[in-house]
């Protein structure tokens with residue numbers, strides 16, 4: 001991905017004043033990108049909380065770029081999922097057309113939100129993805145950012161305006177509207193943060209920050225005060241949907257710190273950077289596990305086959321765009337998971353290619369993530385014991401230096417997550433950290 005930095009941009013404009021001085025002035029300007037998720041812009045009460053955060057940033061001397069998601073979640077009138085539900089049975093909608101409809105939710109929310117900011121006395125410019133300079137690949141419904149050209153945003157910020165950008169959207173070099181896939185507004189925010197050399201990218205959402213487990217499952221999950229890019233990426237790839245992993249990877253390229261924060265609170269949330277500052281957090285514990293997370297509704301396929309067949313099996317999956325996970329290739333058998341929604345297709349394709357398949361439907365992958373796992377003996381034994389005590393059967397197990405994964409039955413997933421959260425004392429460790 002290529003970003004045109006503000007320094008380069010300044011060099012390209014004509015100058016009445018010395019370019020050098022202009023550069024220096026801009027370099028002193030602090031920019032903040034603040035992204036508000038679906039629930040954070042869904043009601044007038046939440047939008048007012050969001051506006052308070054923006055005003056606080058302005059009074060701290062920041063120029064603010066706001067990124068908004070579509071308002072609300074599935075079932076609510078202007079949410080993206082609601083717009084999509086109109087077409088659930090219509091295979092006649094092309095991916096390119098799909099992106100035109102999918103990008104509407106953010107258009108509505110950006111204009112609604114900007115009207116609130118104007119009513120509070122601010123000058124505001126609303127931009128869609130193209131106007132904000134987000135250039136992407138042509139992979140409609142799941143495009144990747146190729147380049148960000150922040151010229152227009154910088155111009156508007158220079159006029160002391162707040163810029164409200166429709167998240168989740170981009171444009172191809174040919175001018176077609178694209179969307180960035182699930183969690184795409186997070187990606188808009190960090191891509192802009194990098195291009196603008198933002199001091200922080202704030203991801204505002206409906207929880208206090210990144211928690212030690214999904215608070216919908218573990219009610220006493222605790223906020224993690226500081227975490228590294230790689231750990232949160234790992235958590236996010238394993239299912240913690242609070243921030244999109246691709247967004248984290250983009251911020252990491254230029255070391256732009258991310259803060260995951262609650263819209264309804266004034267708290268600092270979770271700070272995501274390249275290194276956790278132990279001095280600042282006064283962490284005295286050598287915390288083994290940072291968080292527990294889960295990927296739900298997957299089907300395990302087990303194929304009696306040799307390692308050589310494995311290559312063919314995975315090629316068949318790739319040709320049909322079926323993502324595979326939790327791969328285990330052992331003597332005489334190949335096992336892996338696919339999303340439940342792709343299971344029938346996967347089995348049919350395998351049967352057609354002459355493979356018999358043993359199907360284990362509706363499973364979940366529960367993951368323990370922590371940089372300190374590497375080199376610590378006994379972690380696997382603790383996981384096995386904690387789950388056995390709760391009668392949770394481990395269907396498959398795998399580990400790496402930083403993550404341990406267990407496949408369990410979907411109806412045992414919540415029990416497993418809670419048992420592991422308890423086993424690694426996540427509520428206690430973080431509490432000490434918080435109450436310094």
Ligand code: ADP
Pocket residue numbers: 036037038039040069204205206207209210211212213214215216239240241242243291293
């Ligand atoms: P937004 O619409 O603001 O982008 P998301 O639904 O994408 O919000 O992300 C916030 C949700 O992520 C929370 O409501 C929470 O249920 C879920 N979540 C899952 N795992 C975690 C975790 N480890 N920490 C915090 N939230 C999590």
Ligand code: MG
Pocket residue numbers: 037183186241242243244
């Ligand atoms: Mg999100």
